[in-house]
Amino acid sequence: MPEPSLDERRAAAVGEAAALLAEARDILPWMVEIRRDLHRHPELGLEEHRTSGRVQERLRELGIEHVAGLAGTGVLGLLPGAGPGRVVALRADLDALPIQDAKEVPYRSEVPARMHACGHDVHTAIALGAARLLGPRLRHRPGLVKLIFQPAEETVGGARLLVEAGVLEAPRVEAIFGLHVDPELEVGTVGLRYGQRNAASDNLTITIHGRSCHGAYPASGVDAIVAAAHVVTALQTVVSRNLDARSSGVVTLGSIEGGTVGNVVAQVVRMVGTLRTLDRSTRELVRTRVREIATGVAAGLGARAEVEIEPSYDPVINDDRMIDLVRASAERLVGGARVTIFDRPNMGVEDFGFYLTHVPGAFFSLGVRNEARGIVHPVHNDRFDVDEECLAYGAALQVLNALAVLEG
Numbered sequence: 001m002p003e004p005s006l007d008e009r010r011a012a013a014v015g016e017a018a019a020l021l022a023e024a025r026d027i028l029p030w031m032v033e034i035r036r037d038l039h040r041h042p043e044l045g046l047e048e049h050r051t052s053g054r055v056q057e058r059l060r061e062l063g064i065e066h067v068a069g070l071a072g073t074g075v076l077g078l079l080p081g082a083g084p085g086r087v088v089a090l091r092a093d094l095d096a097l098p099i100q101d102a103k104e105v106p107y108r109s110e111v112p113a114r115m116h117a118c119g120h121d122v123h124t125a126i127a128l129g130a131a132r133l134l135g136p137r138l139r140h141r142p143g144l145v146k147l148i149f150q151p152a153e154e155t156v157g158g159a160r161l162l163v164e165a166g167v168l169e170a171p172r173v174e175a176i177f178g179l180h181v182d183p184e185l186e187v188g189t190v191g192l193r194y195g196q197r198n199a200a201s202d203n204l205t206i207t208i209h210g211r212s213c214h215g216a217y218p219a220s221g222v223d224a225i226v227a228a229a230h231v232v233t234a235l236q237t238v239v240s241r242n243l244d245a246r247s248s249g250v251v252t253l254g255s256i257e258g259g260t261v262g263n264v265v266a267q268v269v270r271m272v273g274t275l276r277t278l279d280r281s282t283r284e285l286v287r288t289r290v291r292e293i294a295t296g297v298a299a300g301l302g303a304r305a306e307v308e309i310e311p312s313y314d315p316v317i318n319d320d321r322m323i324d325l326v327r328a329s330a331e332r333l334v335g336g337a338r339v340t341i342f343d344r345p346n347m348g349v350e351d352f353g354f355y356l357t358h359v360p361g362a363f364f365s366l367g368v369r370n371e372a373r374g375i376v377h378p379v380h381n382d383r384f385d386v387d388e389e390c391l392a393y394g395a396a397l398q399v400l401n402a403l404a405v406l407e408g
Helices: 006-026 028-040 049-061 120-137 158-164 224-235 237-242 280-300 320-334 390-407
Strands: 065-070 074-080 087-093 144-150 175-186 190-192 196-198 200-209 249-258 268-277 304-311 339-341 361-369
Touching: 006 028, 006 120, 006 320, 006 390, 028 049, 028 120, 028 390, 049 065, 049 074, 049 120, 049 144, 074 120, 074 158, 087 120, 087 390, 120 144, 120 175, 120 390, 144 158, 175 190, 175 320, 175 390, 190 320, 200 224, 200 249, 200 280, 224 237, 224 249, 224 268, 224 280, 237 249, 237 280, 249 280, 268 280, 280 304, 320 339, 320 361, 320 390, 361 390
Parallel strands: 087 144, 087 175, 175 361, 190 339
Antiparallel strands: 065 074, 074 144, 190 361, 200 268, 200 304, 249 268
């Protein structure tokens, strides 16, 4: 019997993806139920006790072995195949945001000032849906799928806590996939970015120490406010005059406070901000120049600058081979015309970068927009919502991604 042609193999792959999507749509009510339950009961980072419990209930319902209590509320599901083989991980985040839900829907948040405004309830429901679809498909395939349900993406970077807890080890994960809902993309579409996808971030605090005196005799003191003003201005040169024009960086001071009353020269001014960069060398350069400029300018005015730079999130740098894999899966599932390749990185942060520091993987965008239904609001908005058809697309795509690694 002759080997099937390339076109025949492609047609078969598209047919298998269509069948998988149909199956995902069959379990869509189940995923919607999960998502809406989580949406009504949002919990902040490291407080996701109910959410974690609900995930464990669903894993037990599916007969999936799991470990709970990682970093407090994290859960690791273990979905083995027919014997040893490759190991792939799928990640979902659990936490919500301190936002009052303004939507008028039956599944509106029931917790004051708490809301799933970033779609983590969707991510969790998709991961559980993928697990349900993967179960039967692993009976005759070797390998292992790890299901990582992670706390605190929005706050302390729960990914780092789970990496430290060993979720990528024993056995070692060879590839990891994560997704994020994207209200800029229509439901049924997928967005991909090769290489640098999200920025790294550092938390910046600069404290200017002067010497207070009577406001009528400023020469007898050192004005911390004047020194701070010069530091703020000088820091604008970090990006404009220190970075290669082909590199990207952001230095933002979002808070400044100091002084006591109008007739006293301020002794202390405190400024708080953020640094955003896209690669490790730029990150180190920005850190160094911020420190040098702040301390040097303050010293030139007789003041002293105390600079604290606290590393926050790693950059998200996708592995191009893994993006190729997701692209092939997405094109089979939704068609090439519905796959967007982003030409620019995002200066926002995502703690998925902590996983990518250790293993190759891909983080991609899942369309959730539906203008006809008014589902157009951005993430972190009090009216954010998704077209829940995205659950079927997300679950099916993650299944295809996992199987591609296991069979590769």
